[in-house]
Amino acid sequence: MLRLPFLSRGIRRERVERPDAAERFRERYARFKSLLESNSELLTLIADLEEKLRGETPLTMAYVREQSSRAMFHTARMVDAINDLSGGRHARLRDDLERIRAQVLDVAERPPAPPDCDLVMPHCDISVDMGHLVGGKNAHLGEMCRAGVPVPPGFAVTTAGYYRLVEHGRILDGIRKALRGADPSDTASLSRVSEDVQRLFLSAELPPDLSQAIMTAHADMCRAAGAASMPIAMRSSAIGEDGELSFAGQYLTVLNVPRERVLRTYSMVLASLFTPRAIAYRLHMGIPSENVAMSVACLGMIEAVASGVMYSRSPVDSADDRVLVNAVWGLGPYAVDGVVTPDAYLLSREEPPRLVERRVAVKPVRLEGGEGGDLREVVVPDDVAAAPCLSDAQAVELATCALRLERHFKVAQDMEWALDPRGNLVFLQSRPLHACTQASQTADAPPVAGAEVLMEGGDTACPGVGSGPVHLVRSDEDLANFPDGAVLVAAHSSPRYVVVLPRSAAVITAAGSVTGHMASLAREFGVPAVFGATKAMTLAPGRVVTVDATRRRIYAGEVQGLSHECMPARPVFSGTPVHRSLEALGRHIIPLNLTDPKSPDFVPGNCRTVHDIMRMCHEFSYREMFAISDMAAQAGGVSVRLEARLPLDLHIIDLGGGLAPHSHSARQVVPDEVTSEPFAALLSGMLHDGLQRRGPAPVSLGGFLSVMSQRMMAPPEVGHERFGDRSYAIISDRYLNFSSRVGYHYSVLDAWCGDVVNENFINFEFKGGAADDVRRTRRARAIALILEALGFRVRTSSDRVVARYRKYSPSDTRERLDQLGRLLIFTRQMDMLMNGEQSVAHAAESFLAGRYGWEPPADGTSVAARDD
Structure with missing residues (x-):
């Protein structure tokens, strides 16, 4: 066998001293990384739009506006990055971007800012379609008044108040300046930006007309309630807070606020728009902070003897249509946060409802309001701790109201309530219940005879059965390439998987909480889901499995014996006005017309959609970054x-x-x-x-x-x-x-x-x-x-x-x-x-086996000796 020495010949190059080269490389990398991040976000956004266009999900115009805003933000970021990388060689892409932006805005017009409405509005004057003025919480409280269920006295400080403060305090320029230093990957920078922006709100003096409107509304509320003064609960009600993007847990709610602290607390709730988590969330989602606004719900504080949550139907078993009431002593956070195990009451849907079952728990502590606006934990006497929080009649009254709200909103409801010292029941919140559409079965039933159980255990986030090939999701690219009917398998539960849930046969995660956001989404879309299956990521990609989420088992192959429990078809929302708007938006974002970089048409000026601009920026960016070695060759002085x-x-x-x-x-x-x-x-x-x-x-x-x-x-x-x-x-x-x-x-x-x-x-x-x-x-x-x-x-x-x-x-x-x-x-x-041709597989097999010396194939013939 002939062996030849390594051949080489030198190429002499002139060395150019470039003391600023290292900084140039840093700048180029930062631009390249931002371009890739926005490309990934846009791929996920397109996948989400395509899924929503299937017409299987109810939509709002808020979703259309949010997606158009995100699309324009990330597309502009990519165009800026590629021009920074190339020294402006692709400036015509900005013309393409502006043309497409105008088309998108024609589809998704944003509501005017500031809105033309009063600074404060009583809840009885608010309806559910006024969410852009008062936020989701306030809009639902107003609709509850219309439904005829008891709610605390209260009012909303509208988003007009937010804009008045921003304008009066000249805060907007400070917000923009501070946000320029926000890096979503750097928690220290987010904390600094948050402190700077919140300081602007907390140091700004409220406009006199806004202060007067809030205090007058508070006085009117107290007078109507027959009280000289009363503390209130001040709850965030931001625009979009209860929409397609959750913003869950990022904003502020303050209980038991006395009159003298109302204005200060109002500023604190507004400032909570700029917590570090909220800033990072908006940066990640591509939502400009100038587009957000905060309304505040002001409710008379209930000195709750008992409180809790209530579901008009079971959230995990559609066959169980009984009303479920949970109750604890004192204020509601101990029920909502799971601090105390609540009493449970199950009631029928008759007229009037009938108490079917009562389970009384021991409730050793309660949360109550203290003097001066404080909250305190109080030990409950033993005889009271073991007693039921509600009488049978009170449980029936709650269930009656729950069914009334379900009929009014035309969907099952998730509610919070309180019982005052006079025995009056009041409702603090009502929102759609994200429940399963599948009836649960006996969880301890034996495995299907003859079927191979790959793993079992974990928690049922949504019961039911689904079969399909395993698709491991580790990245946004995996989401963008998610096939219809696959089983989504991930290391952790995440609400970002909503983009593929309607196309998923089932969900398995190695970790996650069944009370978290993704569990609610799984129930909303009716997708069988098992969380906490610790070995989930060991499932082989592409392997067909059957997920029995009810019994928390994953079987090999498609198990016919469970097919009758598969989820039913989901409702279709095609043809609605919002869906038609989404179709119009999709025409400017989704289609990819420029596919061949070698084509003479693959040049700036020919982009017709957001996807075209993405494709061109992505292609050009790799050319620029892969040419970085040419820069390096001219930078001998720094190497x-x-x-x-x-x-x-x-x-x-x-x-x-x-x-x-x-x-x-x-x-x-x-x-x-x-x-x-x-x-x-x-x-x-x-x-x-x-x-x-x-x-x-x-x-x-x-x-x-x-x-x-x-x-x-x-x-x-x-x-x-x-x-x-x-x-x-x-x-x-x-x-x-x-x-x-x-x-x-x-x-x-x-x-x-x-x-x-x-x-x-x-x-x-x-x-x-x-x-x-x-x-x-x-x-x-x-x-x-x-x-x-x-x-x-x-x-x-x-x-x-x-x-x-x-x-x-x-x-x-x-x-x-x-x-x-x-x-x-x-x-x-x-x-x-x-x-x-056999050398291709042989080379791969040799490398993967660690045989780096090119051993001959099994038949003993040297690969090097073969010829075609």
């Missing part, structure tokens, strides 16, 4: 050479934290001085002992002659396919951009490896070779097989391989980088060995 046993001339540019501090003054470093997480992992693979020991690759005469003939016929200006060029690693403690020239092939690797899983990624591109087109293409296919086996998403075209690995743990990301390092050395001159 150091790596001294290692590698077949390449490797130079390093440290953006910060990538090399040991003492090494920066040296002209060369060794691998032990590399502190960059991703680069250290890559080097460990490149320096693997098995690769270092294997010696020169065995080369057949036919392969070598193919190489030489290709080189003799190639023009001298052929781009990166040449021996001896420098390779560059641009690094930081978490970042790596690696441009490698090994032999006649060229590869670029861009990676981030840190503690935040959602930020980790590896982008890899490989191209070229020294042999003919057939051998180079075979090598590309072998590389693709290897990368797919390692979990990469891979695309090949001729001799080019593009691979992505995103949103995995730091350890998984480091392991893949180590494997890539081995692959880069393993594939050196490998195209010369691609002499038969």
Whole structure:
């Protein structure tokens, strides 16, 4: 067998001192990362729009406006980023963006800001369609008055009050200035921004007309209640708080507020629009903070003897249509937060309802209001703790009101109530109940005979049965590629999976709470769901399974014996006015008309949709970032050479934290001085002992002659396919951009490896070779097989391989980088060995088995000896 030494020839380049090069690299990476983030958000948004366009989900115009705003925000972010990266070479994309923006705004007109309404409104004058003026909580309270159920005396401070304060205090400019420093990945920056903005609200003097309107409304409320003064509960009621985006738990509610603290507390509730969590949420969702506004619900404080929650139907069993009442002593938070186990009352739906079952719990403590607006926990005497909170008649009265609200809203309701010292029942809140559409069965029934149980256990978030292929969701790309009828499997429950829930046969998560938001969504969409199945992520992708969420079992294959329990079809909402508006919006966002980067039409000015702009920005961005090595080649003054046993001339540019501090003054470093997480992992693979020991690759005469003939016929200006060029690693403690020239092939690797899983990624591109087109293409296919086996998403075209690995743990990301390092050395001159079609699979199998010395196939014939 013929073996040839490593061939090389030097290419001399002029070294240009560029002391600002490192900063330029940092700036380019920041632009590139923001572009990728917005591309991912837009892919998820498009998937969500496509799912909603199926007409299986009730929609509001708030959803249409929110999605259009997010789409324009992220598209503009991508256009700005690509022009920053390219030095403005794609400026015409801004013209495309503005044309599409005008079309989108024609579909999704936003309500005027500030709204033309009174500063305060009594709840009896509010209806459910006034949510854009008073927020979801206030709108439902007003509708409860219309339904004829008792609610506390109260009023809403409308969003007009918010805008009056912002205008009077000249706060808007301060908000915009502070938000420029907000980084959703940096909690310290969010805390600083939050403190700065909240300080603006808390230090601003309320406009006199707003102060007077609030205090007058409070006085009128007290007078109507026959009291000289009374404390109130002040609850956030932000625009969109109870809409498609939840904002759950991010805003402020204050109980037992005395008259002298009302104005101060009002400012505090408004300022809670800018908690760190709320700021991060809006940044992530692409919602400009200038578009949000806060209304406040002011309710007379009930000195509750007892309180609790009530469901007009069971939230987990559609066959159980009884009314469920939970009750605790004192104020409601101890029932809502699960501090105390409540009494439970089940009542029929008769006229009047009949008490069917009562379960009395021991309730050792209660929450009550104290003097001066405080709240305190009080120990309940033993004889009272074990007594029922409600009489039978009171339970019947509650159930009667629950059924009345269900008829009024035309949907099952989730309510909060309180019992005052005079024995009067009042309702504090009512909202749609996200309940299951599937009747539960006996949870302890034995497994289906003859069926293989893959795992069991966990918690039922929504009962029922669903079958389909397993689809592991680790990233937004996984969501964007979610197939209809698959079983969604994830490490954690997350409300962002709502984009694919209507297309899911079932849901399995390794962790998650059945009382959390995703559990409510699963019940809302009627998707069988099991949370807390700790081994969920071990399920094989693509394997068909049957999820029996009722009994918390996952079976192999499709189990026919459970098919009768599968979820029924969901209602269809196609043709409604809002759905027609969504269709019009989708025409400007979803279609992809520009698919071929080689087409003469693939140029700025030809984009007709948001998707077209995304595609063009994404394509251009990789060209710009993969050209970063050309910048590096001109920046010799800021690079150091790596001294290692590698077949390449490797130079390093440290953006910060990538090399040991003492090494920066040296002209060369060794691998032990590399502190960059991703680069250290890559080097460990490149320096693997098995690769270092294997010696020169065995080369057949036919392969070598193919190489030489290709080189003799190639023009001298052929781009990166040449021996001896420098390779560059641009690094930081978490970042790596690696441009490698090994032999006649060229590869670029861009990676981030840190503690935040959602930020980790590896982008890899490989191209070229020294042999003919057939051998180079075979090598590309072998590389693709290897990368797919390692979990990469891979695309090949001729001799080019593009691979992505995103949103995995730091350890998984480091392991893949180590494997890539081995692959880069393993594939050196490998195209010369691609002499038969069987060599493709053999190369992949050898690498994955750790046989880096190119052992012959099982039949004993050397791969290098074969020819076509």
